[in-house]
Amino acid sequence: MARATTIFIFLCMGVIAASVSAIMMFQFARPAGEAFTLGLALLCAMIVVHLVFTRQRDRSDVSARVAELEERVLEVDQDVGNLEGRLTGMETNLPRRTREEIDPLFAEVEVLGSLIKQMAEAMAGMEDRIDEQDQRAVAPPPREQLGHYEEAPRALGYSGIDRTSDQAPPRADPAPPRAEPAPRSAAPPPSAVPRDNPPDPALRRTIQEALDNNRVDLFLQPLVTLPQRQVRDYEALTRIRDHNDVFLEPVDFIEEATRAGMMPAIDNLMLFRAIQVLRRLTNRNRRSGLFVNLSSQTLVDERFFPGFLDFLRANNGFSDQLTFEFTQRDVSEMGALEHESLAALAELGFRFSIDRVTNLRLDFKSLSDRGFRFVKLHASRLVGAERMPDSHIHPADLGDLLRRFAMELIVDHIETEAQVLEVLDLDARIGQGYLFSPPRPVRPEVLQGRPPKAMRRAAE
Template sequence: MAEAADAAAASARTEEQASRLLQASTPAEVADVLLRIDRQATVLWSTHWPRDITYHPAVPDDAILAEAADAVLKARADGLLPAHLRVLHDDGDQMVAVLHCPAGCPDRLEPAARRLGEVLTLLGMQQSVELLEQAEMLQRSLYAIADMAGSDLDMPDMLRGLHRIVSDLMYAENFYIALYDSGRDSLRFLYFADVVDTQELDPDEEIPLTQIERGLTWYLVRDRKPLMGSAEQLSTQVSGPLRLHGADSNDWLGVPMMREGRVRGALVVQSYLEGTQYTTAEMSLLAFVAEHVLTALERKTSQAELERRVEERTRQLAETNFELRREVIERERGERLQAALYQIAALTNAEDTSTHFYQHVHAIVGELINARNFYIALASEDGNTVSFPYAEDQQENDWSARSHRRGLTEYVLRTGKPQLVDVARVQALIEAGEIEPGMTAKPTLMWLGAPLLGAEGPIGVVAVQSYDAEVNFDERDAELLTFVSYQLANSIQRRMAADALKEANASLEQRVEKRTGELREQIAVREQVEAQLQHQVMHDALTGLPNRVYMRDRLERGIARLRRDPNQRLGLLYIDVDRFKVVNDSLGHLAGDEVLVEVARRLAGCVREPDMVARLAGDEFAILIEQVQLPETASKIAQRVLQSMRSTMTAGDRELQVSISVGIAIIDDSYDSADRILHDADLALYRAKAAGRNRFVLFDDAMQHPAMGVLDLEQALRDALLNDEFMPYFQPLVRLADDVVVGYEALLRWRHPQRGVLAPGEFLQVAEDSGLIEAIDWRMFRLALECSRELVRDGAYITLNVSPRLFQQGDFDRQLLDLTLDIGFDPKYLRLEVTEGTLLGDPEAMVAVLKRLREANIEAALDDFGTGYSSLGHVHRFPLKMIKIDRSFIAPFADGVSPRSSAVIGAILALGHALGVEIVAEGIETQHQREVLTAMGCDYGQGYLFGRPQPVLHWLGEP
């Protein structure tokens, strides 16, 4: 019964374990299930083994990490693992999980191992998806910027769109874009959005740079480098004193927009939120986006200018066409006013000759009123003669032209108004002197005449008359005849103006044809500008070669071809001009541009279609080789490229011998992105330069690990600054005669979370190269002075090692004094150790700084004397309190007396005593060395014989 119960319990535990494993969705949850088996065990896993290792439940020591790494290597080699280690999962690449059990690992781990492998696989896929999403977001952002530049959006809408795009990539609620005019030395803030600083900035207003002198945007333009951080951090990055303009943000990130080495503007984001800080990756991303934003702004500006010119030309043409149409419409108005009498209007348009027209008009008028007696009279141009081109009358037969007469026809011409005249009216007109007697036929009983009005007055008269008492005319007849007079006058005017109208139409056609030709030219120019813009986006302006964007596109297409046909391998030669900065600094940028153009020409002569030469940036070039079946093919081309540079070239009126270094990456189906190809080729180029330049190096996988190690160490240093992992150790300086401690040297140490306490030799070079050394030094100074106030109570002093970078700051002495004041440390107990190279870098400036420090009671010590560039004759130039003899001169005394070292040390001691300078011997490790130095007259010493570097609590006697 007991056995059955135990079996049932074991089965239940197994089922429970299986259930918990199925529910586990993270490596930590699977580890919790395993820890139920062994509470002392530790699970280690990573998706990038042996980097980024995660532990559960606690952080193991370095020994366990080393054992886990060895276990994975043994398992891959089918070796036997120790009982306390098990490899739970290994995909053969970077996805690994290891179980460490101090008391020995249990059996039956297969279910947990399988589940852990599944969870790790899922985790790796999630990480890959996140990276792809980030890359896709950046790609979409760049496409969106390019689309907006080519769209019909106006400038404000495009700028708001750019703001949205940057906001998708990083925190950019507070954002502005400024364009710099180097000729006017002024800025225009095209776009400004800020939740705190609500000032209104006119995009068209030019702000002189002197108005924001020493501000952050001013430094972006002047220093031409990105800035990032809080106000305190930014003050250490700029080349002079910082003066804030506007609201002070919690974190600030700005990059200059550059074109051909010149600043064209600035792109800035800032945050007023606590805890929101920008990263170096975001700074690089913003700098990359800034280049595309500048391209978009330039393209939109060019497009707007082109559209303005086209619109202006179109407006001028429209005005000309309008004037011409107005003239034609004015001449045709008479026809449009006669719509009520369509027949007359149609007759006017359909007439053949004047006689036929007058006959048809007579017939039409005869259908409306009695026009049996009808005539048309026309005045001469001078108005003195009246002729009768058409007349039909029962009584009158003489219709010859007449002049200087005063009849009814002439009366209408004078008044310019229609006249309805009967017998009584005739008599009244005669009495008034308007007409002469006898000018009308005696039997005429009623006369009706209307003027043929021209543009400058009456040109003639149309008239009807009656000789019968039963035929009368009234006002309605007068209106009709007046309307007919309009038609007739219009027709006559059109006949007189026919030739002029034909000439005007011919002129109009010529002008329209000319304007059409101008429009075609403008359209062609616009198309040419658009083609040039497209070419500029994909090509380098200086050399005319394809640029990095073009190269990346070709690489991506090449990767796509490799996926279809893995045998179509490619090769990339990453090329850098050796010591190009020397050319720029010595001969100027114009000469440097000549060198780049000549290098581009020679590189282009080394390849054939379909291979491509591109300029990536500055003095960096690349050659893409389409068909590389063997690495030797790329090597031969690299040799040809190196050979092409051996002949001299002319730049700045001088003959130059230029060499290049080449890194080669062979592109096969293992590559999945253009960035990785460029990275590997760049690593090979770095190796070529490190090997002595003027050579080529072929990339292999072994190059990847050291570079990644440096990047990891650099990031770890940044994290150490944020996490306050640096601390000072102190080593005593003693008086050799009685072992009395006279001072302590503060030495930098790094409390690494995994590797323990590290000395500077393990990380100092990376800190120097990355520019982090300044921040580390200032942090070290503060910590050393804060914790050493107890050490100096008995009159001892503290020495600090100062890197050359800090002395290059013009206000280093002021900052140091401000630090001592802030901490409350008496400057008279502080000494600064400087190297010989620092003193001789700029001797005059160093003398001035050291004198100012001495005036503030801070003394200087010359460190490692004898290993640098100075001689005994130079020491007296500098205000020094102490000289420290390098340990290389002390070491020979360990086995006896060294004549050479004795001579050097004797000279240093004599010089020091003569100048009143204290002499300290470094590196004393044995009693014999001490005795020899004491006998020679050396007063002070430092070394392991008197104590190794220890934390401050050790020297204060505290546990």
């Protein structure tokens, strides 16, 4: 179209130039050469003028296009800048918002999953107990296998000690396992003998008979994570049965057993059984740890502690799962011998915990340097229901302080949901108490066998 227009314009210019030449020749009687020259000059002038205007118009069009293109580029730059800002905002805010929205959902899913699992395990435990009752109705078992060693219900978190197992139980002696009696002539160190109550000969005979007749039982109570309430570890608790099969708790017999020098024998027996429980948990691909209470008397007993240490060296693979627990009173009264024994245990990789904390005037850095990694505090003391003696730190700040020294706070004796809420407000991560599960006995087949000779020779 543009080419046709240009040809038409040039034709018009030619007609105009010819017309001017004809007028000059016929109207003004000018010579033909002069008229032709004038017409040609006029044609050239028109062509030049046309080219000038055409280029000017093209230049104007190009300038307009360039200006429009620049505006479009500026708009694109603005859009790209806005897009970059939005992408940056999304990269910054999206992960945080996603975590804020998904973390509560994950927590609820975990809680629901644990509740469903507990319900299923509770049903399985009920079926097992019904089967046991039916079997007892048909053939009563011997007295040694009565219900004092029932399995801890799975509904309360004891997933590591089941009634069925693909693994064969540990090899047992023909006779029932017997705890080796403590030497009757052993005298505990003066600093380790309690002086709060007078001696009780009858209770001392009961403890000795329990050791002689294998009536020292192992109970487990779970330590759970908060707020998920998933089983993290277990605490091994000692129970003694008298001749009427009535259970005595540690608060009932530890003072007299310590006074009589029997605690090393009890600790050795509990350690052997704790290792058996850990083996069963490991066979079932469970990595739960075990807290074992230990008397400071055991650390300084020259006959018991060497065998105790040799047994731990032979089972050093459980060092990351086994934690020895001492009372605050024992820790405060430890001397050079006790510290040397603690150093030997820490060198093997074992960790320590301090419980029955009655005041917070503790050197946490020193405890951490000696291998203490956990501090247990009564729930009523943490939430302020029970007044603590003068301390240099408020219980609410204890969790943060302990983490500075690579230690963790465990709140025990939690019995109500209200205490759980208050404990969570204080940033405690581990809980223990009857609200989650009472202590449950371990089945007898898990505790078959006898301690090694190195541990038994000390009691002979």
